[in-house]
């Protein structure tokens with residue numbers, strides 16, 4: 001195992017600390033004195049047009065960030081990932097989500113297997129299945145065509161499919177709908193299937209491990225609902241599971257144990273992390289919804305940004321620069337969170353998706369060799385679609401005491417070019433997008449507030465300090481390709497930050513303890529006194545309170 005560079009001991013870390021100490025951000029002056037600033041700090045990555053100029057960025061900071069990337073070996077680590085080296089050290093695995101989108105005919109041999117050939121063989125199976133469902137050739141037990149696909153999964157086996165399905169709704173085939181069950185709260189499955197007809201419902205059980213309690217429990221609940229409802233209609237159920245259930249997993253043996261025919265199962269590999277898996281067979285529900293052709297465009301979008309990340313020089317490399325800027329804000333300017341604000345209703349689940357991607361990847365306290373990190377790591381990612389956020393939490397971003405770097409995302413075209421009398425409503429929407437980043441950057445001085453005739457007593461409350469950093473990301477339209485590009489952008493931002501911090505961004509040991517304790521506590525919750533007695537007094541008190549108060 002190679003030892004990560006201790007970033008805090010690098011020359012560029014010291015340089016960044018020095019620059020941060022003397023920064024005195026003044027975006028008004030920086031723009032006024034440098035007419036070229038916006039153009040110089042605006043870069044394109046595939047179809048993404050990214051304006052970094054409203055960040056607290058100077059040429060000195062940029063140089064130091066690029067030097068930092070060199071000192072920690074970002075490019076070497078990136079190349080190691082792309083080549084299939086086992087950079088997921090704590091799990092001894094390669095990290096090859098980028099292989100999921102390599103074109104047919106490419107080759108990447110890892111441990112004697114051509115993983116690109118494997119990817120395309122599995123994709124072909126998913127595509128053939130999806131075509132059958134879409135054409136009506138695949139039917140339920142009573143011969144009716146499928147109208148609803150229910151994806152049962154959690155974490156990466158849910159957030160990717162649901163986010164992408166919501167984002168690409170305009171591309172969903174008429175007459176088809178996807179729904180998603182994730183939470184083990186029985187309300188989730190009950191509400192989701194309540195108005196469905198099992199005769200026209202297809203269930204995709206998505207689980208990398210096929211051992212996740214929530215997913216297997218929900219799959220059993222929905223299987224019972226399906227069989228019971230069919231039986232109540234006098235319909236023979238011998239073939240029901242085979243006709244109505246398919247699975248996606250890396251553990252195809254466990255799929256068979258669950259009773260799903262391995263012929264109706266799609267595989268992927270341990271070198272795809274759950275939060276990096278929407279472009280594997282985990283996207284089966286999405287493939288059914290939008291069709292193989294659109295899904296191939298989605299994959300091509302990822303690939304375009306992969307190529308940018310793999311080849312663009314560091315000072316032009318958008319994911320690398322955005323990741324490095326996040327490090328600067330987190331470690332040198334004290335930011336603790338990062339907002340992602342899509343001005344696109346269809347991206348309403350994108351912040352939730354990014355929470356898993358970024359926080360499960362970089363929420364770590366030790367480096368990949370087990371040594372403690374000497375600095376803060378992953379930020380809290382959060383956000384809501386604009387303009388909803390404006391009327392809720394933007395107050396804190398504009399005038400609060402915390403630094404909250406924010407990414408604003410918008411599209412030139414809308415799927416719904418509606419007019420409200422004289423207004424193009426999409427333009428009203430975009431005016432908000434443009435206005436917010438300008439307001440955050442340039443603020444409003446006390447003189448400007450006074451010039452409006454404001455009562456002196458409330459002038460301070462109405463001042464906007466400005467210098468609140470934002471990145472604007474634009475694309476022509478939210479197409480499958482552009483969605484793939486956006487996801488890949490954030491995957492590589494996350495990777496960049498992980499490399500700087502020397503952490504393994506591909507394990508998630510932090511989710512294990514709670515899962516194990518839940519299993520251990522299940523008998524106590526169900527009334528086993530001995531199990532209850534062995535818990536701590538707070539937990540015992542809470543469980544006892546629950547047992548006294550349930551009906």
Ligand SMILES: O=P(O)(O)OC[C@H]1O[C@H](O)[C@H](O)[C@@H](O)[C@@H]1O
Pocket residue numbers: 154155156157206207208209210211212215274275360508511
């Ligand atoms: O796909 P599965 O094996 O069911 O895992 C679902 C999710 O649960 C785990 O606990 C991890 O925290 C996630 O990274 C994963 O995406």
